[in-house]
Amino acid sequence: MLDINYIRENPDRVKEFSRQKGYAVDVDNVLRLDERRRSLTAAIDKLREQRNDLARQMKSSSKPSADTVTTGKRIKSELAKLEEELSYIDTDYTFLLKQIPNTPTDDTPVGETEDENIVTEEIGDLPEFAFDPKNHWEIAAARGWIDKERAAKVAGSRFAYLMGDLVKLQMAVMQFTINALTDEETIKSIIKSAKLTNISTKPFTPVLPPFMIKTDPYDAMDRLQPSEDRYKIEGDELWLQGSAEHVLGSMHADEIFAEADMPIRYLGYATSFRKEAGTYGKDMEGILRMHQFDKLEMESFTTAESSLGEHLFFVAIQRYLLEQLELPYRVLMKCTADIGKPNARGIDMEVWLPGQGKYRETHTADYMTDYQARRLKTRVRRASGAVELIHTNDATAFALGRILIAIIENNQTADMRVNIPAVLQPYLGGKTQI
């Protein structure tokens, strides 16, 4: 949620960037309700003051006079009336306020669709093959790695059984990533080679979070919508999480960190669930777009002044990880229409998939400033004693399904085997090929 003070002071700017991000919002109505809300609050506070005064007076005398009791009753009924009106207004106000997206950073390109995202870099050489490269589902079928037919029988479309060496490969990627990001020396070298300054070298804490999340924290994270893309547990106010971000970012709701403990960095592993509403018929082959996929996700809580640096650090980690796996990729600066409602800035990375002859999204880095923290009430107490909202950052370490695709397609051999990137070999018993 955006700061109402900011909206009051910059209504035109708020309208403009909301439009740029593609959100229909009623800023004027929010401001009108805000004004009504404040004047009602003032009136209510006044009445309460009277009530409290009265109660204070009465405390001293053992039997209150009939007169004061009557006054008390009058205050009580007036208060009830105003409080009821306030609660109506508050509901509308909050509803509208929640619809206003976060302010994009100045360097976020303005665009109306994701086609206007800007490719800022292409890294790594595209592989060349002496044969016609296959796509991952052809190779997987030949090797018995993916079974979607039986998955469809058991769970429906967009599910798969991953089997055999492909499973070992996923575990290897996971173990490699967890080891890298929990190692301070690795963190230091990433910061150094990215030439970042004033970045904490604190390693990530690995986390296995719950895969379900209650409605309230989900909504506070601003990730419940579009709820058509979420799986709800029937009969409960519970949902299957769509990303570890949802359960990691909300875990410190209503808490106040000590400044000395910042930043808080988590590397969460979670199976994520998405209905993929509105993608009918899209990416039906292979395992690119599934209802369920495993993901390693970075999430951090920082002070306001270090949050942009943290975002850049997360991007640097993503590059490091992709380069360690020797995958060719490109970096996209997401435009206003694509960064997402709670985002101030967003970077995507797309890996080259030779079997399909195109780049596909494997990573995203989201910078939320204090937008999520405001509703989560996640704060920090500064050394000075001041309490402020923290800033959240979230970014993919690896979406395992898609990275398996990338490894398969980029490292395939003519006989449909897959060469293993050097850094993963120790996690596969030294095997150079599967």
Place this chain on the structure above:
RNA sequence: GGAAGCGUGGCCGAGUGGUUGAAGGCGCACGACUCGAAAUCGUGUAGGCAGAAAUGUCUCGGAGGUUCGAAUCCUCUCGCUUCCGCCA
């Protein structure tokens, strides 16, 4: 799933209807002492909203109720702990 108990400030913990937004302790900040530190002593220290401020108001898991007045009484609800049941 059944039963009982418990949810108070950054943390622990008093408080069962009327200056209690809340004793005390820990922690933290500042100061004194010290060459410096530790120890000790002193002072300060919850958050939200409105306000330039003074100040007012709200919040003792959450929602609702009783009352002139609720952390304190009632109802519902959520969470935690323990015991039983079940179970990887």
